[in-house]
Amino acid sequence: MTSAAVLGAGSWGTAYAKVLADAGTTVRMWGRSGATVDEINVGSNEGYLPGIRLPAAISATQDVDEAVAGADVVVLAVPSQTLRSNLGAWGDVLTRARAVVSLMKGVELGTTKRMSEVIHEVGGVDPARVVVVSGPNLAREIALEQPAASVVACTDLDTAELVARACAAPYFRPYTNPDVVGTELGGAVKNVIALAVGMAEGLGLGDNTKASIITRGLAETTRLGVRLGGDPATFAGLAGVGDLIATCMSPLSRNHMFGANLGKGMTVEEVVAVTSQTAEGVKSCSSIYQLARDHDVDVPITEQVNFVVTEGRTPQEVVASLLGRARKVETA
Structure with missing residues (x-):
């Protein structure tokens, strides 16, 4: 069974964690807020997705090393402009995973780098292991299990397929694409x-x-x-x-x-x-x-x-x- 860490406990990070769990992936989330982590551990994240029950396969922690330990896939779901500082604080945690997934949709201020470029530069991750998930991804609709499709992009299609399998839930259809x-x-x-x-x-x-x-x-x-x-x-x-x-x-x-x-x-x-x-x-x-x-x-x-x-x-x-x-x- 594939295991995943989701670093970030906002709306889309939580909804994507639910997608992964509903696809049969074991998920550990990392959150900065102790109150949010405690809520996730009892099955909800009312601050971001009120009224949504989370699967039992999702747990949460404030310890990033604990979150990523043994994970095949690490998902980054933090605000795009905080990615560099977060990666700097987390050290080499991304180098342990088979795939690193970006849910972020932004271009970095000052450098004009895309998120995958920041992950490669700061996180030390080979571009062939960096995956971008994007598409019509309104978090609440997906958390409500309304049918949706998305793109899983990576220059290495085997890595893209690994992530696509991990998130292919009954209501969420991923398509692979080499165009990061x-x-x-x-x-x-x-x-x-x-x-x-x-x-x-x-x-x-x-x-x-x-x-x-x-x-x-x-x-x-x-x-x-x-x-x-x-x-x-x-x-x-x-x-x-x-x-x-x-x-x-x-x-x-x-x-x-x-x-x-x-x-x-x-x-x-x-x-x-x-x-x-x-x-x-x-x-x-x-x-x-x-x-x-x-x-x-x-x-x-x-x-x-x-x-x-x-x-x-x-x-x-x-x-x-x-x-x-x-x-x-x-x-x-």
């Missing part, structure tokens, strides 16, 4: 596009507007991903358009709801003050914009969202700026 770059960038950029869609909703704009943002957001995500070596087909699949639709349109999406509050006139600081969970698009929009600039890729929606988050521009100014751009051929 495209899978990661699809997951990171869609959070920024979801902020823009949320802003449109907050402004009272309708489905035509939101569909236009999603479609053009997919275009700029694909441009950036292909420039960095991603496969165009990835962006037409679960890790691209699938994840984009779910994150942009669902009220369960933290990025969508954060953008909606901005559209209603709240400042970034005001939204942060009333939000208890991480909206990765807010954290990563400036690093994604910088990554695009470094590679001379035009990303107008990401650019404007970055201006709202970092410079205090209003959503109304963003709409005017995007509509005022020079016309061009749609596929460009």
Whole structure:
């Protein structure tokens, strides 16, 4: 039987731990909070997934070494901008596993590195053992066992298959893919596009507007991903358009709801003050914009969202700026 450690006890980390357990994998979770760990050990995580019962195959600890001891698969489910510091504190724990899975969807501030690159650099993990799980992964729906599919990406397909087997629950269908770059960038950029869609909703704009943002957001995500070596087909699949639709349109999406509050006139600081969970698009929009600039890729929606988050521009100014751009051929 496969065993897994899940490092991080937030919504998606807990939901993915449940997927693993329901697929027959024994799971030990690591959490920073003693109260959360105690709750998981009696079968729930009310702070993040209220009302969800967790399988008996899941246990939890505050000791990271205890969590990873003997694990075939180590899953990283911490906020993307804390990954480097967490890996530095954990030492060589990742080198003991057959596969290291990233659930994180972001680009690191300052370095513009993808999460798999940080895992390789700081954790000392061979890229052939780094796996990225991404797709339309709204944590609560998955924890409720509503049918969903996802991408399990790794440059080594045997490693990808190991992880896919470990998480193939009756309600969760994993597809393997060798395109780590495209899978990661699809997951990171869609959070920024979801902020823009949320802003449109907050402004009272309708489905035509939101569909236009999603479609053009997919275009700029694909441009950036292909420039960095991603496969165009990835962006037409679960890790691209699938994840984009779910994150942009669902009220369960933290990025969508954060953008909606901005559209209603709240400042970034005001939204942060009333939000208890991480909206990765807010954290990563400036690093994604910088990554695009470094590679001379035009990303107008990401650019404007970055201006709202970092410079205090209003959503109304963003709409005017995007509509005022020079016309061009749609596929460009």
